[in-house]
Amino acid sequence: MGRTVLSAVLGMTAFIPMAFAQEAAAPAPGAGEAIPLETFSGKVLATGLEGPWEVAWGPDDMLWVTERAGKRVTRVDPATGEAKPAITLDEVLVDQQHEGLLGLAFDPGFGKGSGNDYVYVTYTYDSTPADGDEQDAPRAKIVRLTWDADAQTLGEPKELLSGIPAGNDHNGGRLAIGPDGMLYRTQGEQGANQFGNYCKPIEAQRLPTQAEVDAQDWSAYKGKVLRMALDGSIPPDNPEIEGVRSHVFTYGHRNPQGIVFGPEGQIYESEHGPNTDDEINMLQSGGNFGWPFVVGFRDDQSYAYANWSAAPDCASLTWTNLTDAQSVPADVPHQEESDWDGDFVEPLKTLFTVPSGQNLEDTACGELFFICRPSIAPSGLDFYPEDGAIPGWGGSLLVTSLKGGAVYRFKLTEDGNWIRDTDRLFDTVNRYRDLAISPDGRTIYVSTDTGGLAGDALGGATDQMANPGAILAFTYTGEATPAAGGEDASAPESDVDTGNGG
Template sequence: MRFTLSSSILLAILLAILAWPVAGCGPTPSAPQAAAIPLESFSGRVLTTGLEAPWELSFGPDDMLWVTEREGRRITRIDPATGEMTEAITIDEVLVDQQHQGLLGMAFDPLLLQGDDRNYVYVAYTYDATPDDGDEQDDPRAKVVRLTYSESAETLGEPVELISGVPAGSDHNGGRLKIGPDELLYYSLGEQGANQFNRYCAPIEAQRLPTLAEVEAEDWSAYKGKILRMELDGSIPADNPELGGVQSHIFSYGHRNPQGLVFGPDGALYAVEHGPNTDDEVNLIEAGGNYGWPHIAGYRDDQAYVYANWSAAPDCEQLTWTGLTDPAGIPKSVPVQTESAWEQDFVEPLKTLFTVHNSYDFEDETCGASYFICRPSVAPSSVDVYPHDGPIPGWGGSLLATTLKNGAVYRFKLSGDARGIRDVDKLFDTVNRYRDLAIGPDDRTFYIATDTSGLTRDTEGGATDQLANPGSILVFTFTGGRVKSASR
């Protein structure tokens, strides 16, 4: 079926595609903006509905869309032409209680359905490590499991546990899973939402590295806020970086909540990551790289962020957490550190969404009590790469990132060496939370999975929990038409 959008929503989509709202500044001049593809060059429709929090969306080698349903605990195959859905497996062990828990990332073995015996699909999910004590949340963990696909039955089964006991929590579980050109698994993990909200007395451990004793004991508790790299059997690759004198699964560290991973055609690994209130990041991931969190958000510029370490306050349990944006409101017992005071090397992001001045007003009344929706960030939830030889003019060599806070896709045009971002465009606005994106085999069709619930921007720029297409797969297709220059 086609979209049934009101005229105001259609107008909002058109305006968003033709105009890029720059909401801040960075330490370097803003990159030039791309000429947008006009709305009339795309058609839109709803492919299917009724999914329970779709999370990972990928085109399989069988030309079907495969989706993990975070809350549904299942993997579903969807016909991209008709929207017909077929369940491949339900995993009863999956723990679903909090917003970041459930069946998350999925990756296909490179030889899936290639006539070999490696008809494998890899998945990551949260589970209760102590299921018999009656408390699901006393020890939530994550694991990566290999499943075998039966082509005749069109089902998944024969689970093989690759790694378990990975730290997980009620927030910031990351969860993206990819297989690189080196045929190794890459798995993103957040820092479990420490040092904020109801976990403000829990320390952020994104900078903590494991000891040799921990690795030998298969104690993965130091893996919070990391991107892992592992063999397809879950073991530690021989060429993984040595960090702090210890080799482990850790490929990079100092991450807050990296929810998107993608490999470019040259093998470069890109990630998108949630910032605290500003400075969502697009990163180029380097082996052994430190990405700065929690000492740095975005750039080391001392703008609109200080590291208030609530967990280090001796009276933390007696304090009332006051939020992330007002340094003057931080209790005196909470240690505070500016970005410039932390002098270690770190890897700067390719782009932030968005960096703002210290004078920025974070209490935007447009969003009412849900003020955080109006703050200068977009909550990037996934990232994909558009091929250099794709048919859409000007899009070759671009990253495409879905976002939660404003139901849009951001296109980042990479520089010639794919190590920088030249310009940015914003696309496909609807009143939804976009969770993941899959590019069709024709490189003209874009399939977007939407969250079942949550807050996002409405057509007036405020906050709403009334999503236009909850738990759906939306389809946007490039239909041609000349590229117009946009007035910025």
């Protein structure tokens, strides 16, 4: 219902900035009362961006946006929506959905007079040597750029790490710098074992050998989270996994597109599941996160590992992403989650686990049936601060959904080590790629994909996005949390509901 109402409003006003549901400041809800949907106003802040991918609140109080297909870093004024390109990176390799300019992170010293006015970006590029093999062409790199405050531009690109695996699917690509001063990059497994790559093996469990590290061969960095010093080097306190220290911090990931840090140094990560079981994880140094042997928990629900690449004549088989034994050809090795007894780190949360036998095709989405499957395709992840303005939100994770055009809020337990409650907000007919939070905690900014498929207003699927290539702004108009500083014990917690349902 929330989707219908909001998407109708934003949908009709595509490209026209417009506030809606403007309300006078409403009293903060008491314990047990819901925050009504009308307590947020929404507007289209900026449009015409070419695949806005990362949106981050900058130290200069501007929104910094990477344009995946536009190859630009663009600063958007949060008051006016005016967009000011800071640099165009011609080297960026762009294709339909997964390749381009991806993550961005600020140096901790940016704007503090330290001389480190740096931003870090990551993108795909064409690595084909003059006499090279086209098949191996796409790779990713991490580059440091220097901010020129007088010229209001970025320049002086310095390459920190190149030759990272990339492809035409599941490139991960989120960048973040932790409280430990280290740079993290999420790495997808390039969509091996699915769609056009279904005969390629998933390498999320393959670990680099010492010989590879010595040769600076990063080809094992698929389905991993990388951790590096700000010069791209391997930190001495990175985990030694099976005897080898590399950039690999964690492994066994599918397509991690969100990473953020909690106040106690927790590292939260969001990751796409196949048809079910997207994951919100807490990363632990050296941890194996299970893919492709397990998605979500080791519960044998609606997923088994069908290894198409190991079939004797894979290319002759017709691929399906259904994984039950009846749907998978007999030649394809097939194992239940419980057939694998390796150690792995369980997620904090799955979106969503459903029982085996649930029909994943019989839905309102017609030929676009996969949009109606239980997974939401989580992307950008952010931490809502303890002293943020919105009652009850302090200490929550916010994650965007690509399939659902929504922001999910996960209220963490006080120690931040478990998720207590889930809330779904801001539904529109869009793909929400990433988000940023204003410093006062009142406004959530969301970047939208330029194209693709998403849920529609009627519970089906569509390729017509309401606000393609936009930054949307959702502002809380109610009374703020009484005592900023984390004293939100009197605010509603598990019962906060915007009225969106779902």
